[in-house]
Amino acid sequence: MSTGDEQARLARHLFAGAFYGVLSTHSVEHSGYPFGSVVPYVPDRDGNPLMLLSHLSQHTHNLDADGRCSLTVVEPGEGDVQTRARLNALGDVSTVDPTEATQRYFEYLPHTRVYHEQLGFRFYRFRPRRLHWNGGFATARWFDASRILHTNPCLLYTSPSPRDHLAHLVCRLLL
DSSP: OOHHHHHHHHHHHHHHHOOEEEEEEEOSSSTTOEEEEEEEOEEOTTSOEEEEEOTTSHHHHHHHHOOEEEEEEEOOOSSOGGGSOEEEEEEEEEEOOHHHHHHHHHHHOGGGHHHHHHHOOEEEEEEEEEEEEEOSTTOOEEEEHHHHOOOOSSOOOSSOOHHHHHHHHHHHHHO
16 A cells, blocks of 8 residues: 555544544634634544534634634544644535434434534534645645545444444444
8 A cells, every 4th residue: 555545544544533623613703813612523424524513602603604614633642742643624514404414423422412402503514625634754745535535334323232333443444
């Protein structure tokens, strides 16, 4: 496997499995400045992050005014953050029909169901255009979304059982 292919594979795994990142939006209140927020996400069937966001949050107000944003994910770990892999995706966010997103999102993050059902949080989809990967010394490079996003080879499971969780982990290895 070429260096570029291996780096794309590592970036794909990080993006598909991080489940949270820093969403940077264009500030409405302070024009010209970015606004970053930590947000959870789950990949949709095509690998695009689905987010459940509060209509009261600043980042949602910013996205409603301008859907262009970035999402940064960092490999978990201890020690120097600059030695860990990181990926910054530039793209666009738009609202998602809840009937399309609820089952998938709540399978991964069931504790957030109350946010949607009782607090009115809304679903959004982030569609990356370009992604900047930094996997360590001399590995920084840009990738088109087609190199990082892949359709999940496994269907969504019907229940969040331990068997299904294990199957999900195996499916991630196929990405």
